[in-house]
Amino acid sequence: MAVELDKKTGKYMFAGKIYKDGKCIKRYRKRGFDSKWEAQKAEVEFRKDFFMLPSDMNFDRLYKAFKEYNKKYVKESTLKSDEYLYNVLSKEMKDIDFLDKRQMQNLINKFDEKYSKAYVSRIYFFLNKLYKFGVTSEYIQSNPMTYVKRDLRLNERKEEMTIWQQYDFDLFIEEVDEQMMKCFYSVLFYMGLRKGEAMALQWKDIDFRKQTIDINKTYRYKEEDPNKWLTPPKTNNSYRTITMPNTLSKMLREWFLECSKWDDYTKDKFVFGYYKP
Structure with a gap:
């Protein structure tokens, strides 16, 4: 909405745009008003025919x-x-x-x-x-x-993030007996993946020859629509190929040899899970 003096005529005019759902649906302009107040009043009346605000909006x-x-x-x-x-x-x-x-x-x-x-x-x-x-x-x-302002709590002490060292992880992983879960936790620790990224891994994403893992999707469980379980990573920077340490590569290879014995094995199978993609 804008009211200004029309330099061509010396009188006032109003002009603006009407939006709906973020899109411009109409541009308007009208000239010939003797005062700024008259132009403002006329614009308000003009926009009433287009304004989308319901009287009971909540x-x-x-x-x-x-x-x-x-x-x-x-x-x-x-x-x-x-x-x-x-x-x-x-x-x-x-x-x-x-x-x-x-x-x-x-x-x-x-x-x-x-x-x-x-x-x-x-x-x-x-x-x-x-x-x-x-x-x-x-x-x-x-x-x-x-x-509206929120309390930025500038003097609030920030909680320290707890990060496991190798010693801490070694103590933890010793207590994990299931082969798949041992591999899963090791991928999270050594590769720094998000949980959803690790759950979305398929065997085709792992290159044992180059010892790399390709991160190109994430997993989000949606019971009512299995086709939407796999989604793109959180950001463009989340697409990445990372190199595995020898310890993890050996562990995943052993898990791969076990999975490849299954009758329904394909490279599209998830590394950590028994469900179909």
């Missing part, structure tokens, strides 16, 4: 529109994460005005008192992207999270 309806839009653009894991945060928030939103910046600030303050800094950040950024979608799609007029 947090639940906004999220449903957001979810439907995002199905085309984000991974299943992101949709699941958003769904989880929505379920956490929906109960709280029933008692407050979801567009009131003061009430939203009180809500974030409440979470800051109960939850960790990382968890509150997840909630905060989810709300921010939800409201930004609402503004862009013209379901709502403003983003209340623009004015």
